[in-house]
Structures are given as C-alpha cells and as structure tokens.
Amino acid sequence: MNQLEQLKSLTTVVADTGNFLQLAQFAPRDATTNPSLILKAVQSPDYAPLLKDTVAAHSAKPLDEIVDQVLVRFGLEILKVVPGRVSTEVDARLSFDKAGTVARARRIMALYEAAGVGRERVLIKIASTWEGIQAAAELEREGIHCNLTLLFSFCQAVACGEAGIQLISPFVGRIYDWYKKSAGAAWDEAAQSGANDPGVKSVTQIYNYYKKHGIKTEVMGASFRNVGQIQALAGCDLLTISPDLLSQLQALDAALPRALDAAAAAQADIAHVSFDEAGFRFALNQDAMATEKLAEGIRLFAIDSAKLDQMIAS
Structure with missing residues (x-):
C-alpha cells in the first residue's frame, strides 16, 4: 500500500487545487481553493470556457457578484x-471587515444552495484576523460552516476554537x-525536518491543545513544502x-x-488559555512570524483577487 493510501487510513486527505480535472486520480474526500489557485486555473486553456460562459451568463451583474459566480x-465542478x-474563499480585501465578510459569505452560500448544494458540503474560507474570526462565529451560529485560513499562531487557533x-x-x-x-546561513535543514520542522511543531501544538480540551474545531494542516512535513503530521x-x-x-x-x-493528547498536561480581543491582538503582535505571514498572505491573496477581477472585467 502506498503512502497516500496509508495516510487516508489515518487522516482525511483534501486536495489543495482549483484544477478539478486533476482530482479524480487522487480520490480525496474534500477540496480547497483560494484566489491564487482559481487565478492559476482560469489562465489554463482547460478552464477558459468555464470562465467565459460564467461571465457571459452574469454580465449584467456587478463585478463582485460575477466573481462569486465564478x-x-x-x-x-469540484x-x-x-x-x-x-472550501470557497471570501475576498481577502474584506479581511478586516466583519460585516462585509458575513455578507459575502451569505451570498456565496446562497449561490451554492440555489444550485442544489447543501450547507454541509461547503466551507467558507476566511482569513484568521480578529474580525474574520468574529464574522465566522456569527456565520457558524447561522449554520454556515467556516474554514479559517492564513493561520500561523497558537492565539489564532485558540480564538477559533473558542468561537x-x-x-x-x-x-x-x-x-x-x-x-x-x-535563520539564513545558520539554517540546518536536517535538524529542522520532520517533527522538528517549525510548521509541523505549530500544528502539533494546536492539535494536542484541541484534543486535550475537547475542542471540536477540525485541524487541517495546509501549505506543505515537502512530503516530510506531511508524514510528520499523519493522524491530523x-x-x-x-x-x-x-x-x-x-x-x-x-x-x-x-x-x-x-x-x-487527551492525557497530556496542557493548560487551558483564553483570549479577548486585546489579548489576541497583543499575542499576535508578539509573534513576529505570524504577524508578518498573516499580513503577507492577505496582501498576496488580495493581489490575485484583483487580477481575477481584471480578467473578468476584460
């Protein structure tokens, strides 16, 4: 049995792609998309007709509505x-706008429901800012389930669990x-691999904390650079x-x-913590990596969202 099949016996495998023509060969249970993946897909000849047909069918609508239709x-199709x-992502440019995020998420879900897809089959992706987490909490209370993305720090995970x-x-x-x-020249790849990889350590800490304290939020490791990182999180x-x-x-x-x-994890000695808004913002601020990567991630997704806007407008 190959490692993909073995992994599926330990973990739910999700395909991270907008390329739905490629999905069947891996038989994943779920799939995730983001603005960058959709932008990449629509630039391919395989998907150009889908983009063209969708835009033509909704050409009288405002640009942001056409984007959501796409x-x-x-x-x-996925x-x-x-x-x-x-998982379908709310425009990253709304990452600090709670009301805007809620409205956009409701509209995306309404489009799925109009197409006959139930809420249990859709996750709305939202950046893990304080505003994004509060928007997601409101949506969850309405039965719209969310996937909080661009998550780099323990405080973000704790706030999502509490919400x-x-x-x-x-x-x-x-x-x-x-x-x-x-680390630059001081980086030791061998010493920082597997369970010692800083990204793997972050997910392991979150996973163990959730399981220790009975938090129901699902943990989905994302953004992998090599198979070693995946192997070190088998069981997530x-x-x-x-x-x-x-x-x-x-x-x-x-x-x-x-x-x-x-x-x-349930037997481990892990203290319970909690964050209000001020505590969350300070903890995030104290984590230079998380602060920088969250800001960068929002910027990059916003750039690709704007490029998708331009493609559709033209």
Whole structure:
C-alpha cells in the first residue's frame, strides 16, 4: 500500500487545487481553493470556457457578484468529483471587515444552495484576523460552516476554537519558509525536518491543545513544502495537499506511522488559555512570524483577487 493510501487510513486527505480535472486520480474526500489557485486555473486553456460562459451568463451583474459566480462555479465542478466538502474563499480585501465578510459569505452560500448544494458540503474560507474570526462565529451560529485560513499562531487557533469554528487551516509551509529565511546561513535543514520542522511543531501544538480540551474545531494542516512535513503530521484531522505532493506520496511504499494521536493528547498536561480581543491582538503582535505571514498572505491573496477581477472585467 502506498503512502497516500496509508495516510487516508489515518487522516482525511483534501486536495489543495482549483484544477478539478486533476482530482479524480487522487480520490480525496474534500477540496480547497483560494484566489491564487482559481487565478492559476482560469489562465489554463482547460478552464477558459468555464470562465467565459460564467461571465457571459452574469454580465449584467456587478463585478463582485460575477466573481462569486465564478468561484462557486469552480466549487460546483469540484463537488462533482469529491464526495465531501469544498472550501470557497471570501475576498481577502474584506479581511478586516466583519460585516462585509458575513455578507459575502451569505451570498456565496446562497449561490451554492440555489444550485442544489447543501450547507454541509461547503466551507467558507476566511482569513484568521480578529474580525474574520468574529464574522465566522456569527456565520457558524447561522449554520454556515467556516474554514479559517492564513493561520500561523497558537492565539489564532485558540480564538477559533473558542468561537466554535468548524475547521482551521494552519499553514505549515509558510511557517517553515519564515524560519528558514530568518535563520539564513545558520539554517540546518536536517535538524529542522520532520517533527522538528517549525510548521509541523505549530500544528502539533494546536492539535494536542484541541484534543486535550475537547475542542471540536477540525485541524487541517495546509501549505506543505515537502512530503516530510506531511508524514510528520499523519493522524491530523485533515491535511490539504497539492497534486504534486499527492503524486509523490502515491509513489512511496514505505510504512507510514501515526504521528499525531488524539488519545495521547487527551492525557497530556496542557493548560487551558483564553483570549479577548486585546489579548489576541497583543499575542499576535508578539509573534513576529505570524504577524508578518498573516499580513503577507492577505496582501498576496488580495493581489490575485484583483487580477481575477481584471480578467473578468476584460
């Protein structure tokens, strides 16, 4: 049995792509998208007709509504291939606008429901800012489930757990990138790999904390740079993995042991913590990596959202 099949016995495997034509070969349960992945997909000849048809069908509507129609169209195609859920992202430019995020999420969900897709099959992706977490808490109370993304710090995870969020996506690879760049010539790849990888350590801490304190929020490791990071998180609730890394796992036949264990975490000595808004903002501020990567992630997604706007407008 290859490592992808072994991983599926320990963890829910999610495909991290907007390329729904590529999904079937990996048989993931869920799929996630983001503005960058959708932008990449619509620039491919395979998807140009889908973009053109969707824009033509809704050309009389405001640009932001057309964008949501395009995002949902991709989501609907993905849901034909995966048996579980698709994550569709709210515009990153609303990351500090609670009311704007709630309104956009409701509209995206209404489009899915109009197409006959139930709420249980959709996760609304929102950046893990304080405003984003509060917006998601409101949406969860309405039965609209959320995936809190661009999550780099323990305080973000704690706040999401307290808010009753369905799922979080800690970004393993981007955490790793920051520490590697920060260390420069002093970086020791071998010493900082596997369970010692800073991104892996972050997800492990969050996972163990949630399981210790009975927090129902699902943990989905994301943004991987190599298969070693994935192997070191086998047993996590979910892992969202790019097609390239899914292929690499498929090609490996060595045994894949469980790395994260809910039962062991439940017995660990881990103190409970809580954050109000001021405490959250201070804790995030004290974490230079998380502060920088959150800001950078929002900027990059905003840039790609603007590029998608331009493609649709033209």
